[in-house]
Amino acid sequence: MVRPAPTVVFTPPPTPNGALHVGHVGGPYLRADLYVRLVRLLEDREIRHVSHVDTYQSYVAKKAVEVGAEPDALSREYTRRIRADFDAYALRHDAFGDNRDPDYLRFLREGVQALTDVVTVVEREVPRCEGCGRTQLEAYARSACTGCLHDAYLNVCENCSLPQQVDGALGLLCTQCRTAAGGTTTARFLSFDARAVAAVEDTMRHRHGASRRASALFDRLGPHLALWQFESPYGIAVDDSGLVLNPWVEIFFHHTWCLLQECGVDTRLPFSEAVAELNRRDPDVIYFFGVDNTYYYVFLFTALAQALVIRPMVPSRVKINHFMHLRGAKISSSRGNVVWADELVGTAPVEVLRTRLARSCPEYAPRELADDGPRLSPARPVGVAPAGAGPRELDVVRARLADLVAVDAFSVERLVDVLDKGRERARAVGGDDADAIDGYLAHVCRELQLA
Ligand SMILES: [Zn+2]
Ligand SMILES: [Zn+2]
Structure with a gap:
């Protein structure tokens, strides 16, 4: 076939x-x-x-x-x-x-x-x-x-x-x-x-x-x-x-x-x-x-x-x-204005390095390499992605990610924003709902190799 x-x-x-x-x-x-x-x-x-x-x-x-x-x-x-x-x-x-x-x-x-x-x-x-x-x-x-x-x-x-x-x-x-x-x-x-x-x-x-x-x-x-x-x-x-x-x-x-x-x-x-x-x-x-x-x-x-x-x-x-x-x-190696990829390797986990570069991704205009910013995922340990219904915030996160699968709509900036806003909201709501949101975001970050 x-x-x-x-x-x-x-x-x-x-x-x-x-x-x-x-x-x-x-x-x-x-x-x-x-x-x-x-x-x-x-x-x-x-x-x-x-x-x-x-x-x-x-x-x-x-x-x-x-x-x-x-x-x-x-x-x-x-x-x-x-x-x-x-x-x-x-x-x-x-x-x-x-x-x-x-x-x-x-x-x-x-x-x-x-x-x-x-x-x-x-x-x-x-x-x-x-x-x-x-x-x-x-x-x-x-x-x-x-x-x-x-x-x-x-x-x-x-x-x-x-x-x-x-x-x-x-x-x-x-x-x-x-x-x-x-x-x-x-x-x-x-x-x-x-x-x-x-x-x-x-x-x-x-x-x-x-x-x-x-x-x-x-x-x-x-x-x-x-x-x-x-x-x-x-x-x-x-x-x-x-x-x-x-x-x-x-x-x-x-x-x-x-x-x-x-x-x-x-x-x-x-x-x-x-x-x-x-x-x-x-x-x-x-x-x-x-x-x-x-x-x-x-x-x-x-x-x-x-x-x-x-x-x-x-x-x-x-x-x-x-x-x-x-x-x-x-960035120009001939002018000495360069950070080689291997210079950063080992300074932080790969997920952290990728997140820093995702925050620096010059999609629409030239963009400065970001400082080593905050991690995206919650600091506390979380379980596996929850199945079935969760808080309404989780629906928003899922819907926004689903939108980004269309290549026209895909943007690293928006992807990072979905993760940032989801995490902020989880902190605001607390309790089981926060666990559900954090659990899902941790699952996404694992798959995308982001911190
Ligand atoms: Zn010549
Ligand atoms: Zn020209």
């Missing part, structure tokens, strides 16, 4: 050029983890949290040069540390993809071939640093964003989400040599015309929860080029061109590969047959990610899914979070 299609929640694969900091943990990862746990607690349906590691990013090569390491060894070491960080914060994945798997790499090559049959790929001359030989794209170069003047790598601006175009970059500098490029080389780009951009906007307009960032992106995004393949000493090559693939295109295909597995599709099938089978299963896909990934998850992935007619890879909903701040500024 074919199992019913699950809801699959994807979170962005961390780049293995560093460990996780509290902004990563308290952003998409904790938010998605709490959502999946809540759905599992309250509803009898299959929901899965899936991710992997962003193995093929140029940032890995950049970091390797900076620390004098070999990129592949660096990637494997940070992959190990990232997974340890996930474990330390009880961020549970139901599946964790392996994008080095030879079967997947076969699927990737077939998918890339299928895509080139249906999209326009153009070649462009691009700057190349004569000092280090790096193509001045991705992590190898920075310039002022032509959309907002923010200092941006040559991919997508993290401040306004606009893709950076190779022509007319402002003050382009090699990130390794810190000099302007002297030479040129060739790179390949996907060309999206006005019609393709409009089709994605039309699809995603009501799926991003009125995100100001996504709306602003579509207000300004016109016909543009998105990197397809470029010359790099590190990355994933999918043909004999000698060029590596834009790592975000690889991420799209690895998400798709993971989705096939979650739906029980035979991944040995040829690409087109596997996709047809996935379309028949019709799983629900939700993406949780940070604003800096808005272009990729909202525009690029949808455009690729539409071009390849992989219908489930057009998400039913995206949940976009902002950046966590420390001392009033964005």
Whole structure:
């Protein structure tokens, strides 16, 4: 019997050029983890949290040069540390993809071939640093964003989400040599015309929860080029061109590969047959990610899914979070304004750490890391969740939690508020009613791994 299609929640694969900091943990990862746990607690349906590691990013090569390491060894070491960080914060994945798997790499090559049959790929001359030989794209170069003047790598601006175009970059500098490029080389780009951009906007307009960032992106995004393949000493090559693939295109295909597995599709099938089978299963896909990934998850992935007619890879909903701040500024390891995830491990029980980060979750705007606040659950011991009728306050708590299971309504802020208000009310009413409320809240907190 074919199992019913699950809801699959994807979170962005961390780049293995560093460990996780509290902004990563308290952003998409904790938010998605709490959502999946809540759905599992309250509803009898299959929901899965899936991710992997962003193995093929140029940032890995950049970091390797900076620390004098070999990129592949660096990637494997940070992959190990990232997974340890996930474990330390009880961020549970139901599946964790392996994008080095030879079967997947076969699927990737077939998918890339299928895509080139249906999209326009153009070649462009691009700057190349004569000092280090790096193509001045991705992590190898920075310039002022032509959309907002923010200092941006040559991919997508993290401040306004606009893709950076190779022509007319402002003050382009090699990130390794810190000099302007002297030479040129060739790179390949996907060309999206006005019609393709409009089709994605039309699809995603009501799926991003009125995100100001996504709306602003579509207000300004016109016909543009998105990197397809470029010359790099590190990355994933999918043909004999000698060029590596834009790592975000690889991420799209690895998400798709993971989705096939979650739906029980035979991944040995040829690409087109596997996709047809996935379309028949019709799983629900939700993406949780940070604003800096808005272009990729909202525009690029949808455009690729539409071009390849992989219908489930057009998400039913995206949940976009902002950046966590420390001392009033964005977390930045290069500026030393950072708290690494593993620095807090052991300073308090995991439930307390998760609660602190839940209170800091920057869902709607940048938000400061909260001080170590009060615990949510009652201090006195409580029994198991009461069955049957309880005080009317308990009905309110249950109803509010049930509302949050709808992904549109889900918010960590509201979840924490339900727990806070329930606890306060229990203190006010006292007696058996308080025991009933506290007992239920303790049960919820146990399942959600909150304090
Ligand atoms: Zn250079
Ligand atoms: Zn910008």
